Amino acid sequence: MAPVSLEKINKVYENGFHAVKDLSVNIADGEFMVLVGPSGCGKTTALRMVAGLEDITSGILRIGGKEANDETPKQRDIAMVFQNYALYPHMTVAANIGFALKLRKLPKAELDAKVKEAAEILGLTDWLDRKPGQLSGGQRQRVAMGRAIVREPSVFLMDEPLSNLDAKLRVQMRAEVQRIQRRIGVSTIYVTHDQVEAMTMGDRVTVLREGVLQQVDTPQVLYDNPDNIFVAAFIGSPSMNLYDATLGTDARSLKLGSQEVDLPESVLVARPALRGYTGKKVVVGLRPEHLPAESDNATGPKLVGEVELIEALGSEQVVHFTIDANRVLAEGAVDKDEAATVKHGEGVARIGAKVPVKVGDKLTFAVSIEDMKFFDESTGLAIRT
Amino acid sequence: MRFVFSPPADEAAGLMTLPFGEPLEEWQDERLVEIRQRGLSRHVVRFVAEGGELYALKSISERLARREYRLLRALAELNVPAVKAVGIVVDRGPDLDAILVTRFLDYSTTYRALFSSPRVGHPSDRLLDALVELLVRLHLSGFFWGDCSLSNTLFRYDAGTIAAYLVDAETSEQHPTLSTGQRLWDVELATERTGGELLDLQAGGLLPADVDPLSFGEKLSQRYDRLWDELTREETLPPQEQRHRIAKRLRRLNDLGFDADELELISTPDGNKLRIRTKVADSGQHSAQLFRLTGITADEHQARRLLNDIASFRSHLEQKSGNPVSQIIAAHRWLEEVYDPVVASIPVGLRDRLAPPEIFHEILEHRWYLSEQEGQDVGTTAAAKSYFKTVLPTVPDPLATATEYAAELSRLSDQDQIQ
Numbered sequence: 001m002a003p004v005s006l007e008k009i010n011k012v013y014e015n016g017f018h019a020v021k022d023l024s025v026n027i028a029d030g031e032f033m034v035l036v037g038p039s040g041c042g043k044t045t046a047l048r049m050v051a052g053l054e055d056i057t058s059g060i061l062r063i064g065g066k067e068a069n070d071e072t073p074k075q076r077d078i079a080m081v082f083q084n085y086a087l088y089p090h091m092t093v094a095a096n097i098g099f100a101l102k103l104r105k106l107p108k109a110e111l112d113a114k115v116k117e118a119a120e121i122l123g124l125t126d127w128l129d130r131k132p133g134q135l136s137g138g139q140r141q142r143v144a145m146g147r148a149i150v151r152e153p154s155v156f157l158m159d160e161p162l163s164n165l166d167a168k169l170r171v172q173m174r175a176e177v178q179r180i181q182r183r184i185g186v187s188t189i190y191v192t193h194d195q196v197e198a199m200t201m202g203d204r205v206t207v208l209r210e211g212v213l214q215q216v217d218t219p220q221v222l223y224d225n226p227d228n229i230f231v232a233a234f235i236g237s238p239s240m241n242l243y244d245a246t247l248g249t250d251a252r253s254l255k256l257g258s259q260e261v262d263l264p265e266s267v268l269v270a271r272p273a274l275r276g277y278t279g280k281k282v283v284v285g286l287r288p289e290h291l292p293a294e295s296d297n298a299t300g301p302k303l304v305g306e307v308e309l310i311e312a313l314g315s316e317q318v319v320h321f322t323i324d325a326n327r328v329l330a331e332g333a334v335d336k337d338e339a340a341t342v343k344h345g346e347g348v349a350r351i352g353a354k355v356p357v358k359v360g361d362k363l364t365f366a367v368s369i370e371d372m373k374f375f376d377e378s379t380g381l382a383i384r385t
Numbered sequence: 386m387r388f389v390f391s392p393p394a395d396e397a398a399g400l401m402t403l404p405f406g407e408p409l410e411e412w413q414d415e416r417l418v419e420i421r422q423r424g425l426s427r428h429v430v431r432f433v434a435e436g437g438e439l440y441a442l443k444s445i446s447e448r449l450a451r452r453e454y455r456l457l458r459a460l461a462e463l464n465v466p467a468v469k470a471v472g473i474v475v476d477r478g479p480d481l482d483a484i485l486v487t488r489f490l491d492y493s494t495t496y497r498a499l500f501s502s503p504r505v506g507h508p509s510d511r512l513l514d515a516l517v518e519l520l521v522r523l524h525l526s527g528f529f530w531g532d533c534s535l536s537n538t539l540f541r542y543d544a545g546t547i548a549a550y551l552v553d554a555e556t557s558e559q560h561p562t563l564s565t566g567q568r569l570w571d572v573e574l575a576t577e578r579t580g581g582e583l584l585d586l587q588a589g590g591l592l593p594a595d596v597d598p599l600s601f602g603e604k605l606s607q608r609y610d611r612l613w614d615e616l617t618r619e620e621t622l623p624p625q626e627q628r629h630r631i632a633k634r635l636r637r638l639n640d641l642g643f644d645a646d647e648l649e650l651i652s653t654p655d656g657n658k659l660r661i662r663t664k665v666a667d668s669g670q671h672s673a674q675l676f677r678l679t680g681i682t683a684d685e686h687q688a689r690r691l692l693n694d695i696a697s698f699r700s701h702l703e704q705k706s707g708n709p710v711s712q713i714i715a716a717h718r719w720l721e722e723v724y725d726p727v728v729a730s731i732p733v734g735l736r737d738r739l740a741p742p743e744i745f746h747e748i749l750e751h752r753w754y755l756s757e758q759e760g761q762d763v764g765t766t767a768a769a770k771s772y773f774k775t776v777l778p779t780v781p782d783p784l785a786t787a788t789e790y791a792a793e794l795s796r797l798s799d800q801d802q803i804q
Binding site: 014015051052053054055072073074085086087088089090091092095099100102103105164 | 425427446449529534536561562564565566567569570573576577578580581582584585586588589591598599602
């Protein structure tokens, strides 16, 4: 087990493409760190530099406190998990888990003990003498993990390991990978483009965009306090509603299209820097759950939207609406095809299951104003202090 | 449903009538063929005989299918031995993955077949050399395999040696050049996977007792390092030896089947440091020469052997006539008087055992062996007769075993004979 630290790491390819820019992240001993971002954000390149598969152009990589820039992948004592596992049909599950140690000529007693321990962690103890043909899809994945576990590496590296599994197995394996990682406590770097996977699995999540670190924090902090518009839009599903707005001259109201939303003093107290934006344009953000229906006994400044689509989920309704304000789309945060279909002023709200509503209604939301996020229009950075 | 096939697409036209709208594992079609002793696969792979060719069909996600199709085509352009991508089938219906179609390599065999029916001693040494050479060729071409294993390789006899062909490029990556880390990691994966595959054969009682799975991977890594070093090492040349040493080094590269892409001489106090950027040689020079002279398609070692036989036939003609004979005339007469009659006399039932140039090479070997025994040259015709009777029947059957396929091959070879 070992901490991993990246200090101002850069990767510039021969063709001049700058894939990772001054990336600094510390992964604590035993931590599960997820690297997430859209395609081309540099997450896989960063992981491959840790693995030793890509040369580091500049910066320092430390594994277990030791500089590792010039070490071969083998010397780094890392294990890549799930990489195209092949199960050997004539070998038992135990042999399938332990074969790499056998190739390294580890004494049999030691090998058996490691396999037994790994099987216990993986819940495969009763299956050790069986052949792979008798295993379910999930069990086969666990055998593949077992191979990595018995090596007792310092760090696990996982690059979209679940992307080729069907949806059901993927959800099952997310929980499984997380449980096993917690149990063995090996520092893990996990790359995914799927923000749901990132949020549900990581102790902390590193968000990258175009090779630049956007924010690194716990999933909850990323969700509640995004540092910029990109993180706000990328994290969360459905994503945060982001609109252009203008702060009133006394900073006590907000113009959202043709509507005016009152801002209580408490909003300014919590974000004194907002006073500097009086009369100026800002970007505001509201999560769908912060737009309850007024008729559902919710309180807060009013915002009226025209209902375009309703998804009744039983426990709640997801309402797609439009207002006449400009919807802000953070470039790269949303899939291009999806972004192309977003309408002017479109938003999403989660309202109570029993609120009577139909398509075409003008629905009044009670804005949970304390939860509203404010961003600088030109820098995209959060306005907090 | 969409079919994306690389030209000439007519080759695969017959494949369009396969039941692509159904899950591959559930297909029932008379063109389906079983391949004996095939390697391990994570995906559903089935084989189809169509128009006298054998195709492998693999069910994988569209993203992976498109990627592998692109990479296999890139490998073909770079002259790296690999199966030929024929096309992909996408949008097959709800919940159905794409299908990647590749041509099964003629006269090829798998590691499992090689170990279960060894022809000359156990094949592990030749397998290792073939796999290492393939890995080095990939690496010099900027390809990271990511899943180098015996299961992902097909083998073909090439005049006594074994040539390896990449079958599965699902995890491959193409880069302008590979980093040292990428190369070493690929070798590490290869070492572990081949070792695992041999342990599996051992567990199934299918590995000859004298093959040690534990040392196989180690040897692979050592041989890779040796070949890589030989092909790419920098050396300092004293000025007076420079010309001779560069020529020697280039000859050695050519002998190993590689070419120098660029030479760089850097002045140092001890002499000039020679740095060579090695590349995979354009399609085998001997194969190309043989094809130009005779129209025969053969692998590199086979071609070299056949060209030697043409040279020896030419000197025989010159001696007999007392006049010089051009190479092209000699080649034409050799084809007409030696090669074609021998190939035509291969018993029909044994035609699919080995490629004709390989059979011809083995007949030449057999001729040498018989001549040594008898103390005089027995001639090619007698050697061929003896070879067809005593050696060829012992060569294992081809891996494809569908009656339909066998019948089709037999029909096609009858047609060849008629023509």
